Ligand code: PRP
């Protein structure tokens with residue numbers, strides 16, 4: 001079974017509390033999602049492999065560490081996942097970015113895929129799939145299905161969200177037990193409309209000022 005971690009760094013927790021407030025407007029919401037995403041990138045990339053490299057400093061030659069292993073791609077699930085891209089790439093600037101467009105039918109809560117655009121070498125990369133909300137889990141499951149269909153291995157996929165419902169975590173773990181899941185918060189439950197309680201509302205609408 002992949003890892004499941006709630007990222008309880010005080011800065012992440014504080015910033016997430018700020019944006020749960022319904023009075024926070026689009027600008028502050030978007031900026032804070034970016035800040036949280038950068039902090040999450042730091043935690044999510046913690047086990048990236050290192051290799052020894054020789055460096056000539058002004059004083060001497062020394063053996064030090066540099067990143068090795070797979071190159072990275074960030075894969076936001078549109079739309080709301082877009083809000084996490086700048087924060088992630090601020091720490092991993094060489095990462096490529098792939099896009100998976102998914103919307104949830106408001107009646108059935110079932111996800112529908114409408115767009116996929118990925119780097120050509122996606123199957124060779126370490127992937128960070130990002131979406132602020134893991135509610136029923138349907139969107140994340142279908143996005144990871146789309147990646148596996150294109151040759152990606154679950155062991156190279158980490159899913160990062162801001163708020164998860166227990167129902168979504170369970171569904172995602174059952175569908176993709178090989179994928180690590182990171183969240184800034186594990187909330188209480190889903191309501192009858194499929195919204196996370198207490199949650200932060202509709203992440204896409206709050207990020208982009210729609211509705
Ligand atoms: C939201 C959110 C996730 C999905 C989570 O997207 O960003 O992608 O719902 O719900 P689930 O776990 O039950 O699938 P939405 O469908 O509202 O689209 P948007 O990002 O374009 O607003």
Ligand code: URA
Nearest residue numbers: 135195196201202203
């Ligand atoms: N999608 C959201 O944006 N918010 C929720 O609470 C659930 C799904």
